[in-house]
Amino acid sequence: MRVCVLGAGVVGLTTAWALTEAGCEVVLVDAASAVGTGASAGNGAQLSYNFVAPFAAPETLWHLPALMRDTAAPVRIKPRLNGGFLRWNLEFLRACTGRMVRQTTEAQLALAALSRAELDRLTASTALSFSRQANGKLVVYRDKTSFQTARRQAEAQKGLGTAQGVLDGAQCLREEPGLRIPAALLQGGVFTPREEVGDCAAFCEGLAGQLRARNTVTWRMGASATPVLRDGRLVAVQAGGAEIGADQFVLCLGSGAARFARACGFRLPVEPMKGYSLTLRPRNDAGRLVHSVTDADRKLVFAPLEREGGQVIRVAGIADLVGEDRRIDAKRMAMLRKGAADALEVDLDSDPIGWAGLRPCTPDSRPLIGASPVAGLFLNTGHGALGWTLACGSARLAVDMLMQRPPVLDGAPFSPKRYA
Numbered sequence: 001m002r003v004c005v006l007g008a009g010v011v012g013l014t015t016a017w018a019l020t021e022a023g024c025e026v027v028l029v030d031a032a033s034a035v036g037t038g039a040s041a042g043n044g045a046q047l048s049y050n051f052v053a054p055f056a057a058p059e060t061l062w063h064l065p066a067l068m069r070d071t072a073a074p075v076r077i078k079p080r081l082n083g084g085f086l087r088w089n090l091e092f093l094r095a096c097t098g099r100m101v102r103q104t105t106e107a108q109l110a111l112a113a114l115s116r117a118e119l120d121r122l123t124a125s126t127a128l129s130f131s132r133q134a135n136g137k138l139v140v141y142r143d144k145t146s147f148q149t150a151r152r153q154a155e156a157q158k159g160l161g162t163a164q165g166v167l168d169g170a171q172c173l174r175e176e177p178g179l180r181i182p183a184a185l186l187q188g189g190v191f192t193p194r195e196e197v198g199d200c201a202a203f204c205e206g207l208a209g210q211l212r213a214r215n216t217v218t219w220r221m222g223a224s225a226t227p228v229l230r231d232g233r234l235v236a237v238q239a240g241g242a243e244i245g246a247d248q249f250v251l252c253l254g255s256g257a258a259r260f261a262r263a264c265g266f267r268l269p270v271e272p273m274k275g276y277s278l279t280l281r282p283r284n285d286a287g288r289l290v291h292s293v294t295d296a297d298r299k300l301v302f303a304p305l306e307r308e309g310g311q312v313i314r315v316a317g318i319a320d321l322v323g324e325d326r327r328i329d330a331k332r333m334a335m336l337r338k339g340a341a342d343a344l345e346v347d348l349d350s351d352p353i354g355w356a357g358l359r360p361c362t363p364d365s366r367p368l369i370g371a372s373p374v375a376g377l378f379l380n381t382g383h384g385a386l387g388w389t390l391a392c393g394s395a396r397l398a399v400d401m402l403m404q405r406p407p408v409l410d411g412a413p414f415s416p417k418r419y420a
Contacts, residue, residue: 007252009040013207014395020216029239031224036204042277042355044316045303047196048389049116052108054365056095074299078322091363107413115393130202131305137195139294147187154190165191178289197292197303200388227264234376250378255358257381266373269419270382272358276336277316280346287345300339315340328356369414
């Protein structure tokens with residue numbers, strides 16, 4: 001089978017890898033000149049296999065009015081008079097129930113476990129170096145209600161095989177000595193010892209190098225793809241002045257997937273959620289982090305990455321549902337810098353510019369994995385904030401389904417038909 005993968009971020013690259021393992025002839029197309037330059041480039045670096053709480057939840061619903069009017073909130077929603085955006089929001093509201101949260105959590109945990117196993121398998125057969133470390137994750141809470149919700153979530157996940165410990169504020173600071181948040185400001189935290197960190201951009205570069213070395217992929221980089229349909233089937237894409245045909249196409253374009261879908265004549269419920277990041281150096285040894293940390297109420301993550309020359313800390317966060325806007329908002333970046341300065345001993349001058357990128361979000365936070373309404377086009381997109389975590393598992397599930405092999409995981413929770 002000849003398969004064209006649209007998108008060279010972490011989801012597209014892992015999909016291409018899984019397809020070559022299945023014996024397919026693969027063509028990979030991306031508008032960027034290099035791999036992993038979108039949301040994969042500067043994400044939060046956390047491999048969050050056990051902490052998959054969806055954005056759509058009852059507590060989010062309670063805070064919606066504030067999110068729409070408070071420009072300084074860590075999550076900001078800019079209302080738009082757009083049919084697709086309004087429908088996405090209605091679907092989001094329907095997902096903000098306890099039942100949907102349970103279903104999404106169970107599905108995401110299963111996919112995350114598969115993804116961990118697939119990443120282990122991939123790295124066992126390659127010499128990839130991407131600062132991967134199983135150093136555990138501590139999620140801290142300043143707000144009492146948020147902490148109580150997290151405690152209930154941790155209790156609920158115990159039955160799903162997740163090992164998590166609930167800590168008070170003082171215990172959080174003992175667990176993570178690099179944290180500088182005063183104990184009086186912390187209600188408590190949840191510690192998951194087996195969580196990991198890794199440099200997604202380095203992983204993308206390394207995996208692309210492996211694919212090139214094995215000469216198993218035809219590359220069409222720097223070429224934006226437009227669909228070519230005949231008799232209701234996607235038979236080719238126009239890219240870089242050439243028509244590229246294939247037996248199947250797999251859409252892994254992240255936040256650009258909805259635009260490609262519209263060009264094919266159907267709606268894809270994916271909205272871009274802008275996030276920001278800085279990559280900072282600790283001021284001294286006391287500023288080094290032992291674990292990955294999430295400041296839940298400020299929507300910030302702090303992920304230590306060991307690199308040549310010492311540790312760096314990826315500081316990432318903020319969620320802006322403001323449309324296709326990749327510009328760095330100076331006020332939002334200032335919030336990120338202040339959040340880092342309030343919690344860590346870091347050199348803010350070590351990254352004077354920072355990064356902003358768009359995460360492809362579905363209303364219920366689950367990715368879309370399955371056949372699209374257009375024949376010949378398969379979907380593997382919409383991973384939101386968990387693209388790095390779920391990439392390897394999503395690739396395995398997508399290729400099993402595409403090759404009509406018995407899938408290692410039930411794909412029904414991720415079916416695009418749930419939004420039909």
